[in-house]
Amino acid sequence: MEKETYKKGMHALIMMLIVWGVIECDFISLCMPNQILAFGISPVIWGVGAFFVLFRMKKQNEGRAVSYQWSFNRQGWVIIFFTVMCGISIAVRYYLNIGMKPLLIREFFSGYPLYTIRNILYYPLEVLLMLELLTYAQQAGECLTGKSEIPWGALALFFLWGMPHLYHGFEDGIVSALNAFVYAIPFYVSEKNLKVSYASMLILWLLA
Numbered sequence: 001m002e003k004e005t006y007k008k009g010m011h012a013l014i015m016m017l018i019v020w021g022v023i024e025c026d027f028i029s030l031c032m033p034n035q036i037l038a039f040g041i042s043p044v045i046w047g048v049g050a051f052f053v054l055f056r057m058k059k060q061n062e063g064r065a066v067s068y069q070w071s072f073n074r075q076g077w078v079i080i081f082f083t084v085m086c087g088i089s090i091a092v093r094y095y096l097n098i099g100m101k102p103l104l105i106r107e108f109f110s111g112y113p114l115y116t117i118r119n120i121l122y123y124p125l126e127v128l129l130m131l132e133l134l135t136y137a138q139q140a141g142e143c144l145t146g147k148s149e150i151p152w153g154a155l156a157l158f159f160l161w162g163m164p165h166l167y168h169g170f171e172d173g174i175v176s177a178l179n180a181f182v183y184a185i186p187f188y189v190s191e192k193n194l195k196v197s198y199a200s201m202l203i204l205w206l207l208a
Contacts (some may be wrong), residue, residue: 009143015053016136020160022049023129039114043121050128057132068135069193076196079189083200087207094208104206127183127202130161134187135194154184179208 025045032038061068091102100106107119134153137160141152162177186200 005143009140012136012140012143015056016133016140016156019049019053019129019133019136022046022053023126023133023161024164025049039118043118043125046125046129047121050125050132053132054128057135069191070195071193072195073193076190076193079186079196080199080203083186083203087203090204091207102207123205124202127205128198130157130180130183131187131194131198131201133157133161134184134197135192138187138192151181151184151188153187154181157181157184 022045026042028045029038029042032041058070061070094100095102103123107123108116134157136153137156138151138153141150141155142148145152157180158177162180163173165176166173168176183201183204186204187197190196190200
């Protein structure tokens, strides 16, 4: 393994752990005695952490430390189209079979106004952190093992984002962990185009 490749891999691994640490800061909200503070602390921490990592990622991409795409192209729009169709199909099936409305309606347009405002920030930030975790994990795996055919990012999303949902309950943990592979599909299909991946992941998230 070349020294430069190893260095990139270790840096990506460290960044992956930083992103994971930011995600897990959501636990802080559970310790807050004040409900308003509990609602607000996660979006603040996630927002600062997610955009710090995003700016760093873009800077690294310019320096070729990472080499993922950031622009939409014809392939990207095709992927977005099929993502929307798949998301609608999943949403309709859930609603017809068990009466569950899509998250977009369930969380954003019902309940308390404060809860709605919080979710408008909370969920897009969570998806951004998921993408950053996925991206850095994939790069770390490829650089440190030389095996690019393995979905390192999806596996990291499964274990580091999905499985921790077990604290919400066994069913939620397993479903979230398995959904990690679904959310990772646009990343690999788009050949690691980050804008297309984020848009697709957010669409799937909101329609689930």
